[in-house]
Amino acid sequence: MNELTTQLEVRMPAPGVSVIEISGEVTRESDGALADAYQRASDEARTIILAFDKLEYMNSSGIGLLVTLLVRAQRSRQSILACGLTEHYRQIFELTRLDEVISIYETEDAALTAVA
Amino acid sequence: MSTQPENRDAGAWAQPVHRLTVSEGHINVSGRRPTAPMHGFGRMWQKTYRTSLAGTNLSPSEVITVWKEHFPEFWPAGNRFFAPLAGIAPGEVAALDLSMPGGLKLSTGVLVLYADEESFTLMTPEGHMFAGWITFSAFAEDGATWAQAQVLMRASDPLYELGMTFGGHRQEDAHWSHTLKALAEHLGASGEVSAETVCVDRKRQWSRVGNVWHNAGMRSALHMAGAPGRALKNAFRRHEV
Numbered sequence: 001m002n003e004l005t006t007q008l009e010v011r012m013p014a015p016g017v018s019v020i021e022i023s024g025e026v027t028r029e030s031d032g033a034l035a036d037a038y039q040r041a042s043d044e045a046r047t048i049i050l051a052f053d054k055l056e057y058m059n060s061s062g063i064g065l066l067v068t069l070l071v072r073a074q075r076s077r078q079s080i081l082a083c084g085l086t087e088h089y090r091q092i093f094e095l096t097r098l099d100e101v102i103s104i105y106e107t108e109d110a111a112l113t114a115v116a
Numbered sequence: 117m118s119t120q121p122e123n124r125d126a127g128a129w130a131q132p133v134h135r136l137t138v139s140e141g142h143i144n145v146s147g148r149r150p151t152a153p154m155h156g157f158g159r160m161w162q163k164t165y166r167t168s169l170a171g172t173n174l175s176p177s178e179v180i181t182v183w184k185e186h187f188p189e190f191w192p193a194g195n196r197f198f199a200p201l202a203g204i205a206p207g208e209v210a211a212l213d214l215s216m217p218g219g220l221k222l223s224t225g226v227l228v229l230y231a232d233e234e235s236f237t238l239m240t241p242e243g244h245m246f247a248g249w250i251t252f253s254a255f256a257e258d259g260a261t262w263a264q265a266q267v268l269m270r271a272s273d274p275l276y277e278l279g280m281t282f283g284g285h286r287q288e289d290a291h292w293s294h295t296l297k298a299l300a301e302h303l304g305a306s307g308e309v310s311a312e313t314v315c316v317d318r319k320r321q322w323s324r325v326g327n328v329w330h331n332a333g334m335r336s337a338l339h340m341a342g343a344p345g346r347a348l349k350n351a352f353r354r355h356e357v
Contacts, residue, residue, distance in 0.1 A: 028253070057124050060230035060237035060251050064162075064268050067153050071160060071317045088123050094132045095229065096239075097152045 006030040007054075008037035017115055018045035019108060023054035026062030034065050038072065046078055049111045050102075053084030063096050070101060079103075083111045128232040130207035136241050138225055142198065142211035143339055144332040145225035148241035156247030156270025157324040158277035160317035163289070166264040167296040169254075169305045174261055176254035177233040183252060183263070183299060184236060190298035192291055206231050210238075214245075216333065217283070221340065224332040240272075243330035245284065247272050263299055265292045270321070273328035277320065285313075 007023040018041035026034070041048050050066075073080045083105040085093065093099040105111035138145040153160055169179060183190075184204040188197035194215035200208035206228055214222040222245070226238040235253035240246060248269030255262055267288070271277035276284070293309040300307035328334075 028255075059125055059128065059232065059235060060249065061235065061253070061266070064249070064251065064266075067268060068162070068316050070154070075317065075319075086123070088126055091132050092129055095130060095150075097150070097155065101154050 006033050008033050010037050010040045012041075012045065013108075014112060014116070016044065016046045017049065017112065018042070018047070019049045019051055021051045021054065023056075025057040026055065026065065027057070027059050028061040028065075030062060031065055034069060038069055042076065042078065047081065047115045048073060048078055049081045049083060049108060049115075051084045051108050052082060052086075052089060053108075055084075055086075055089060058089065058092070063092065063098070066098065066102075070098075079115070081105060081111045081115065083108050125232070128206060128230055130227060130229055133207065133227065136209050136225060136227055138209045138211050142225065143223045144243050144330075144335055145209065145211055145223075145241055148225075148243055148330065150227045150229070150239045150241055151244070151247035151272070152239070153248040153268050153270050155272075155324065155327075157273045157321050157327055158246075158271030158280060159315055159320060160270045161267070161285075162314045162316050163267040163269075163292075164264060164312045164314075165266075165289075165292045165296055165309055166262050167300045167305070167307055167309045168260050168262055169300060169303055170260035172261065172303050172305050174303060176256060176261055179254035179261060179263055179299075179303065180234055180236065180252070182303065183254070184231070186299075186302065190295045190302065192294045195291070200228075204228055204231055204236050217287075220333065220337055222333050223336045223339070240269075242272070242327065243332035243335065244272060245276050245280070245333070246270060247327075263296055265296060267292070268316075270317075272324075273331055274325060275328055275331055275333070279333075289313075 005024040009021040011019045020037045020041050070080050081103050135147050136145055196213040198211040200210050202208050208228045211225045216222050224244045229239040230237040237249050237251040239249045246269035251266045253264050271280045296309045297307035
């Protein structure tokens with residue numbers, strides 16, 4: 001198996017809105033990095049947008065991490081949105097029924113417009 | 117929408133499925149929707165069971181190959197996993213008969229949500245004891261290969277939540293510890309199993325109380341109770357023909 005890598009960049013493009021840009025792979029090994037990124041994104045943010053444009057690989061453990069992140073956000077009364085999903089990952093969100101609890105937008109701009 | 121080349125994980129995921137189907141003779145599976153942890157009622161738990169396979173010199177992919185092929189054999193006695201004909205492959209559906217206290221047999225099933233060389237994940241349908249998934253994986257760590265079962269779940273409805281609180285969690289712990297121990301012993305390892313339980317969300321989702329309608333335990337009990345009546349009806353039919 002290839003070396004697993006997860007790169008997470010946190011930005012705050014608008015007041016109260018954070019973006020976590022997810023690049024590379026989301027797997028069991030991404031747990032610490034994702035929790036850390038969520039912590040940084042949570043400062044003063046009521047909405048967190050997960051940008052998946054550069055996602056290359058995600059397995060079922062990775063989806064599990066998204067579920068636990070969603071629960072943490074719900075406990076903190078934050079909204080989670082997703083953008084930049086390819087058709088493949090949209091289907092995975094549909095299969096796992098994450099699309100019923102996370103609003104999905106084509107682009108980051110569309111997600112930002114929706115929360116403005 | 118983003119345009120990207122086909123992902124490496126493309127063949128490992130099941131295709132989206134709205135309702136499950138399984139061969140005749142199994143109840144509480146066909147027509148049911150698969151459920152994620154968000155769709156359950158009870159507290160959300162993440163339970164991780166693992167065992168070291170030190171000394172076996174098997175790679176994670178070799179372990180998963182054996183685990184997939186012999187999956188039902190490692191289960192505790194009294195529980196049955198009716199493996200799909202195609203084996204544990206993405207999108208396949210398996211029926212289960214689980215042994216419950218009081219001699220009750222709980223019939224339900226699972227969808228193979230994900231399967232690759234080093235892991236596979238089973239997702240539960242409506243009516244199952246819990247809403248969520250179980251990921252079975254193998255990985256190399258600290259110079260050894262490890263086998264792991266990780267459950268991310270909420271009890272599906274208030275009855276199951278009650279059952280989980282009063283013995284269900286203990287039964288589940290015993291089930292997966294037995295499974296890992298049996299796998300390890302099959303592979304020639306000692307089979308010491310460690311368990312870690314984390315409560316991800318203490319809140320119960322009262323909006324999901326209605327899940328009780330699909331409760332496979334109640335439906336299995338009704339099905340068992342109706343067996344003599346069905347047998348009698350079939351006998352009359354045969355007599356009429």
